[in-house]
Amino acid sequence: MKTLFRILFGIFATVHSVSAQSPVKIAVVGLTHSHVHWILGREDKGDVEIVGIVESNDDLARRFLGRHGLPMDLVYPTMEALFSKVRPEAVTAFGSIYEHLEVVQACAPRGIHVMVEKPLAVSSAHAREMAELARKHGIHLLTNYETTWYASNHEVKKQLSDPAVIGPLRRVVINDGHEGPMEIGVNKEFLDWLTDPVLNGGGAVIDFGCYGANLMTWLMDGQRPISVTAELKQIKPDIYPKVDDEATILLEYPKAQGVIQASWNWPFSRKDMEVYGKTGYLLAKNTTQLVSRMAGERSESVRNLPQRPYPYDDPFSYLAAVVRGKVVVKPTDLSSLENNLVVVEILDAAKESAAKGQRIYLK
Incomplete structure (x- = not known):
């Protein structure tokens, strides 16, 4: 009661x-x-x-x-x-x-x-x-x-703040994608610019690569990677002749590695994240489900988390709270200007890396 x-x-x-x-x-x-x-x-x-x-x-x-x-x-x-x-x-x-x-x-x-x-x-x-x-x-x-409002991602971040949970962060794999914008039936007005290399800046590397760059920068507390290496592909040039539809981006940090997998070619839509430490791992499977396994455990544990509380449950509640001064945006936050300047820098470097076929070191 x-x-x-x-x-x-x-x-x-x-x-x-x-x-x-x-x-x-x-x-x-x-x-x-x-x-x-x-x-x-x-x-x-x-x-x-x-x-x-x-x-x-x-x-x-x-x-x-x-x-x-x-x-x-x-x-x-x-x-x-x-x-x-x-x-x-x-x-x-x-x-x-x-x-x-x-x-x-x-x-x-x-x-x-x-x-x-x-x-x-x-x-x-x-x-x-x-x-x-x-x-x-x-x-x-x-x-x-969308992934800013996932309770699972925030629980991962919370767990990482305690080094005793999975140990030092070693590797993060972030998967974001679907079958393709044409295949899932987005409206023509959206498709026209989403597949335009000028208006969108690229294809899957921008559309879905940005999620991974945002989350990885957040997990690294705003730290810029040392280098970016990427491979972009056109698996379906008949459908997407002007932009990539498959992107893999590798981010190098002093003691960690980020792998961003962005695709318009997957059989199903997915937005999930795998975080590996020295002694365990955390898998944010969807909005609320968190899978984990720690040192000494013989099998995985599954937790179903509640949705995030107001005003952290959707972008417009959050925006209203920021405008009214009820929420202070920190430079390391997912929505912050500082984080997202790094995101764009990573995406630019990814496109340059794929075009030149070499690793790009950030200045």
Whole structure:
């Protein structure tokens, strides 16, 4: 009975805390990234309010807004048109990766915070300009990854903080991929830029390689790798003639190694992580399942974890909490600007390594 009371009290306290503050006014810039359904179809928690949507493709806007029962009077053809009518506190960007710079160029001077969908930028040059603008104008510039909200990943990080659990970190293998964007049926507007080497910066190496770079940088507490070695392949050039559809990235650290496996060729979708120490290993199998085996144990143990607590359970709750000052973003956090500058640096080096057929040492 006491346990039930604590659970109910926790739920009440969370609801009361959210309702006690005004929702953060958010604008959505771009609808071509299909992850936008995450916010358009999100349950109303009272912490954010969509006050405008920027999308020049009227047909796309009607399809997506109609699907979620949202009015078309929210839609503006350009950011300038939006900003002339409404003043959002934050913007979430769901266009091409190449367009992220343009979003920050428009928002930063206006003091509007920005969260982009992964990765931060299409290149290090874009990323550095975005960072400079964010710092100059004092805005938060966050990057959203689905895996940031996985309880299993955070439990791995927590376990690593105790050297007695699996010993010193030695090797991490991060697997992210699916059958391919064409094969899983993403909308045409998304596919058009996702398979464009300029608008997306690459294929699977960008789309899925960024997850591994983000998680590995986080596990290494923000440390940049010594070197990056990568092999990119086109297994299906008839479907993806302009970009890679298979990527393997090797990250070298003084006493550890990271292996990122990113694919548009796997038989099933997966996002999982294997972490090996000197005396044991931890496997984050999915959102909540953690498999482990430690020194002295004869078999693996399986734990099913609860979902992460509010506001760490989804990107928009987190964004609202950051804007309201309820959460402080540390440089080593998964969503932080510092982490994601390293991510883009790793991805740039991976593309260079594959093109030159050699290991790339980071300066």
